[in-house]
Amino acid sequence: MTVLVNPKALSDQKPRDFKMLIDGQWVGSAESSALIERVAPSHGVVVSRYQSGSKVDAERAIAAARRAFDTGPWPRMTAAERSAVLLKAADLIAERSEELAYLDAIEAGKPIAQVRGEIAGSVDIWRYAAALARDLHGESYNTLGDVTLGVVLREAIGVVSIITPWNFPFLIVGQKLPFALAAGCTAVVKPSEMTSGSTIVLGEILLEAGVPAGVVNIVTGTGPEVGALLTSHPEVDMISFTGSTGVGKLTMTNAAQTLKKVSLELGGKNPQIVFPDADLDAFIDAAVFGAYFNAGECCNAGSRLILHKSIASDVVARIAELAKSVKVGDPLDSTTQVGAIITPQHLDKIAGYVAGAKRAGAEVAHGGETLDLGMGQFMAPTILSHVTPAMAVAREEVFGPVLSVLTFDTTAEAIEIANSIDYGLSAGVWSRDFDTCLTIGRRVRAGTVWMNTFMDGASELPFGGYKQSGLGRELGRHAVEDYTETKTLNMHIGSRTGWWMPRG
Numbered sequence: 472m473t474v475l476v477n478p479k480a481l482s483d484q485k486p487r488d489f490k491m492l493i494d495g496q497w498v499g500s501a502e503s504s505a506l507i508e509r510v511a512p513s514h515g516v517v518v519s520r521y522q523s524g525s526k527v528d529a530e531r532a533i534a535a536a537r538r539a540f541d542t543g544p545w546p547r548m549t550a551a552e553r554s555a556v557l558l559k560a561a562d563l564i565a566e567r568s569e570e571l572a573y574l575d576a577i578e579a580g581k582p583i584a585q586v587r588g589e590i591a592g593s594v595d596i597w598r599y600a601a602a603l604a605r606d607l608h609g610e611s612y613n614t615l616g617d618v619t620l621g622v623v624l625r626e627a628i629g630v631v632s633i634i635t636p637w638n639f640p641f642l643i644v645g646q647k648l649p650f651a652l653a654a655g656c657t658a659v660v661k662p663s664e665m666t667s668g669s670t671i672v673l674g675e676i677l678l679e680a681g682v683p684a685g686v687v688n689i690v691t692g693t694g695p696e697v698g699a700l701l702t703s704h705p706e707v708d709m710i711s712f713t714g715s716t717g718v719g720k721l722t723m724t725n726a727a728q729t730l731k732k733v734s735l736e737l738g739g740k741n742p743q744i745v746f747p748d749a750d751l752d753a754f755i756d757a758a759v760f761g762a763y764f765n766a767g768e769c770c771n772a773g774s775r776l777i778l779h780k781s782i783a784s785d786v787v788a789r790i791a792e793l794a795k796s797v798k799v800g801d802p803l804d805s806t807t808q809v810g811a812i813i814t815p816q817h818l819d820k821i822a823g824y825v826a827g828a829k830r831a832g833a834e835v836a837h838g839g840e841t842l843d844l845g846m847g848q849f850m851a852p853t854i855l856s857h858v859t860p861a862m863a864v865a866r867e868e869v870f871g872p873v874l875s876v877l878t879f880d881t882t883a884e885a886i887e888i889a890n891s892i893d894y895g896l897s898a899g900v901w902s903r904d905f906d907t908c909l910t911i912g913r914r915v916r917a918g919t920v921w922m923n924t925f926m927d928g929a930s931e932l933p934f935g936g937y938k939q940s941g942l943g944r945e946l947g948r949h950a951v952e953d954y955t956e957t958k959t960l961n962m963h964i965g966s967r968t969g970w971w972m973p974r975g
């Protein structure tokens with residue numbers, strides 16, 4: 472079922488103007504008065520205007536972050552003090568959650584009810600990071616003999632560049648920034664040029680919460696201009712990047728010139744492997760949710776179903792039936808389940824994948840077409856059956872509401888298909904048999920494997936990819952440690968003998 476978007480909902484509103492945050496000040500670009508205009512993908516009207524930041528702006532932001540790290544109070548505070556600021560930030564995020572949800576909904580085309588859940592999830596992550604801040608510690612070795620004591624310190628790594636994509640604008644910055652801040656780092660954040668609004672509001676929140684000037688800087692602008700500088704500048708110590716695998720590789724290449732630490736969360740083409748003994752009612756719902764949540768513009772999308780041959784045709788028919796009831800339309804309608812596609816160009820790319828799959832022999836079991844809802848750009852929830860492992864739609868990230876169905880006979884074949892691509896972000900297995908679930912769970916090469924569920928998450932559980940899905944892990948109890956260096960203090964007790972003398 473689909474609904475029309477309400478063309479009047481946004482057309483009467485003036486676009487919201489945003490500045491950049493550099494060294495505690497709200498500023499325009501030093502070089503350009505040009506603005507980046509964001510057109511709502513659901514309504515086709517300009518809803519936000521951001522500063523078109525330049526390399527000079529990025530340099531100023533890096534210099535501010537460097538100063539704040541080298542001489543400012545933030546890294547020198549007690550963890551308890553930093554934790555209190557992060558907790559205050561979490562409270563303020565909760566207070567402004569409706570404003571934040573609205574911004575992500577109109578800028579990214581995401582259903583408002585879904586974004587409300589993402590903001591609530593972010594509040595939990597900020598609180599979790601605040602708790603971890605106080606538990607950050609090193610190690611001591613009192614076992615090295617009478618004259619030696621070893622202490623391993625954990626020190627904040629320094630200035631971190633944080634680069635985020637458009638699909639979960641507020642959630643993803645929240646998987647990075649609070650952990651960097653908990654460790655005592657300072658940061659320059661570059662949000663996607665299409666969805667910068669909620670990140671800029673986060674800047675307001677952080678200042679109000681007590682984050683000192685220069686600790687968090689937000690520079691808007693394009694990837695090749697601002698992003699590239701943030702990944703190559705010698706004064707940056709670490710990069711935390713979420714985005715496409717292509718730009719992730721570029722980031723690593725840039726970082727290699729000055730050997731920065733790099734954390735990468737990249738693409739996925741995640742399989743759900745389904746056995747005949749599975750709870751199929753639960754799975755059908757999870758298949759539809761996994762494929763169409765966030766219009767499939769989700770690194771964790773369950774975009775590849777690998778079904779046992781004996782159940783494939785029945786399962787495809789049931790998913791197609793449920794897909795008919797998915798509500799596509801106005802992101803501001805709180806009953807909408809699938810919103811708009813991020814840009815017209817991206818819609819063309821998704822439609823191109825569907826056309827290519829049909830040419831290669833896949834069949835459309837449901838959807839397959841773009842939707843004309845009177846404004847913006849939308850795609851019908853789509854199921855492609857008779858997909859083979861060699862097809863592009865089975866191997867590449869479509870990043871749209873397109874589900875590809877493949878089949879298997881044996882467990883070994885299912886594992887081989889699952890592991891046959893370059894990505895390894897997440898996977899799902901459905902079976903009532905414990906051995907089957909554990910075998911798949913251990914053999915599939917992915918950072919997360921869901922068993923009899925899909926796309927559940929918690930702040931405590933690490934998230935990240937194998938293979939070309941990324942490097943490093945976010946969330947979980949070690950997330951703060953990722954933003955630290957270790958330093959060894961090797962201490963001698965008493966008088967020391969010369970190097971030619973036996974040590975005692």
Ligand code: NDP
Nearest residue numbers: 635636637663664693694698699714715718736737738770
């Ligand atoms: P991109 O890689 O195109 O962009 C991500 C960010 O990188 C944006 O802020 C972008 O800037 C910036 N960027 C672009 N070019 C450069 C460059 N040369 N140097 C430095 N930064 C640059 O990804 P998308 O925004 O299109 O996001 C979708 C992708 O993100 C998908 O592939 C998806 O799988 C992945 N993703 C991964 C997640 C994970 O955790 N594994 C989670 C969510 C998404 P701008 O676009 O503003 O110019």
